[in-house]
Amino acid sequence: MSDIDAALAAAASGMRAQTVRMRIAAENVANANSVGADPNQEPFRRRIPLLESTTLSGDVTGVRVRGAVSDATEFRREYNPSHPAADEEGYVRLPNVDMLVEMMDMRDATRAYEANLNMIEAARAMTTRALDLLRR
């Protein structure tokens, strides 16, 4: 495996990982208002993707998503006694999703994705230039 191929493999693994991260952030946003059906049922708990370095074939240091863990932050509480999920005091537990945090995470994932894409473009251009030697 040439170094340029290795660069492509690393960038591709980065793009994959950022896509998963983006998906998890989208799931969090989608479930920002998912509450339980009754007071005993927990509302949606925010998920956090875990990224880690991994060695791909050819000794390339890539990245992968090891999995996702639940955010242990406390749930938001809202006073709404008529809600079926309200407790005795009239409070409903809402998911611990913070839109601002999710948006920031998405921005970061997009930025990293684009950087990986640029890297692929650069590696491709370098190979093309090298192949040009054959043409002239």
Next chain:
Amino acid sequence: MDLGAAPYFELLRERLDQLGQRQRLIAENIANASTPGYVPRDLDASAFQRALDAQGGVRLARTNAGHMAPGGAPTAQIVTRADSETTLDGNAVVLEEQTVRAAETRMQYETALALYQKGLQLLRMASRPPGR
């Protein structure tokens, strides 16, 4: 004639290898731009030479007037070097800095390729019969 062994082409080939390796390291850094605790790596072409110099320098003994001094670029070393900022999770990759380095490497790579091409042109010119 072995083109790869001609000093001019050999030097450029080594340079291209080195730049390709550097580009690979930068790609790995960018892939790990959100990995907690990851510190970027880079190629330090001068690290090997510095290490040699610190040792007082290692030279091949030349015991005969016909012996030649070794040439070629010194082997580059992979070094771990944090960028200007480290996030709270210990990630020390700054995308902007890595992007600049990638562009720099790409430009150097293309320069080396252009020089290689010029060398081939020279050879072609030399092999053409005069007057044609």
